Amino acid sequence: MAAGGGAPWAERARVVGAQIRNRFRVAPVDRRWLWRRPDGSVATEAVRRWSDRVRAQLQRDRGADQSSTSTGTSTGATAKPSSSALRFYRKKVGKEVDGIEDSVIFRSLQALAVPLIGNACYVFMHGLNSVQIYGAEKLHQALQERPKGKPLLTVSNHVAAMDDPFVIASLLPPSIMLEAQKLRWTLCATDRCFTNPVLSTFFRSVKVLPVSRGDGIYQKGMDMALSKLNSGGWVHIFPEGSRSRDGGKTIAPAKRGVGRLVMDTDSLPVVIPFVHTGMQDIMPVGKRIPRAGKRVIVVVGDPINFDDLIIDNSDDTQHTSRGILYDKATQRIGQRLQELKVEVDRLAAEQQSELQNHNIHNVSDDGYRLWQQVDWEGFGIGNSMLSSEPSAVQEQSKEAEPELRLEVEQSVSPAPSDVAVPNWFQRHVDPSELMGFAARGLIKNGKLEEGYRELQEPTTLNTWWWSQANNAVPRWSIA
Secondary structure (H helix, E strand, O other), rough: OOOOOOOOOHHHHHHHHHHHHHHHHOOOHHHOOOOOOOOOOOOOOOHHHHHHHHHHHHHHHHHHHHHHHOOOOOOOHOOOHHHHOOOOOOOOOOOOOOOOOHHHHHHHHHHHHHHHHHHHHHHHHHHHEEEEOOEEEHHHHHHHHOOOOEEEEEEEEOOOHHHHHHHHHHOOOOOHHOOOOHEEEEEEEHHHOOOOHHHHHHHHHHOOEOOOOOOOOOOOHHHHHHHHHHHHOOOEEEEOOOOOOOOOOOOOOOOOHHHHHHHOOOOOOOOEEEEEEHHHHHHOOOOOOOOOOOOOEEOOOOOOOOOOHOOOOOOOOHHHHHHHHHHHHHHHHHHHHHHHHHHHHHHHHHHHHHHHHHHHHHHHHHHHHHHHHHHHHOOOOOHHHHHHOHHHHHHHHHHHHHHHHHHHHHHHHOOHHHHHHHHHHHHHHHHHHHHHHHHHHHHHHOOOOHHHHHHHOOHHHHHHHHHHHHHHHHHHHOO
16 A cells, blocks of 8 residues: 555546546536526526527516506407407408319319219119109209309208218209209318328319318318309308218207308308208118118208398407307208208108008008909808998998898898808998908918918818807897
């Protein structure tokens, strides 16, 4: 050990450290670039600068709020609108937002695809199904006779995935569907219709605009629909936003987006509502192939008037009431759809009852024809059961010739024992009731020949029954 009491290796380490610092010229640590916070922690100069900027911005905002509140309570609401009111404003949209749909390529595809698919849907609805339309002339008049440049907006309930184009194609004559430029634009969610380039090209070719779920009423898809209206075109929208959750039994409340399409157009559009039922049978939820042989009822309503909701929106102070304006237009559309829903349900119920009565009459006629084909002579009943209207004839004969009928019955000799039961039935049972009972049994079983064969074959039970009946009938006849 060294004489100074220190370790020789420590002194040697200090010498080596000094040599290394001199070799690489390592400067001593300068802590002036660090910023010490009030809590004792240390941060870099960049963090300090950003903190100062944020603090200055907050102070300016606080000063602006204090100056707005100092102007007085009467003007405080106008100078400082609520956050919910600031969400709604009139976003002006031109006639062209996205030029993809209006390009030459897509116009050519639309001229080919829209008439082809539209007429195919028309043939399917009117040829393979039964469609009953009430008020179709209202839509035709709005489509063909509205002023040039006047937009058209149609709204309807949404039951099945194929409501558009099946229902819309059934409302229009085939001649109109040959002109693709006159037909509707509609909206479809990007996660359903625009998932890949092939589907995107197809749906754009049939005049479908993409919208994103949850992006609000000011998204690009809504702006594109608004631009079509500003160009004087026809846009169809489902105010519910999605398909019915209960198979079309009810209509969900309308979304605010339809109110924006009505109130933010350059010219107030003609709004035509219609409600349909029966599409849930043609295209049930979960099915990809439409079914045929179904009945669809469509009721087209009168145009909805919004003239009382028009206000001057040129002043920025009107932004606070924009959301209320959207809600009023949306509520009016939803209420009108609910009224048409009641009407279409009533028509569907009436037609269902008429169809059931018609089927019952057909079954009765079929049973009567089967009754006429039965060989009642083999049963010992005779020709009295073959009358075209036995009950009516017998009632008339009873009223017209009661005494003569009594004399005839008294003069008839007792029938042999093997036909005692049929004669008793003729005297005590209304042949019309017996005819209906037998016809229902024949129709239900559907085996006329087999049943007749079984009745002709003698069995021990049949022999015993006939013997007991022959012994009992005289007592019943006397009584």
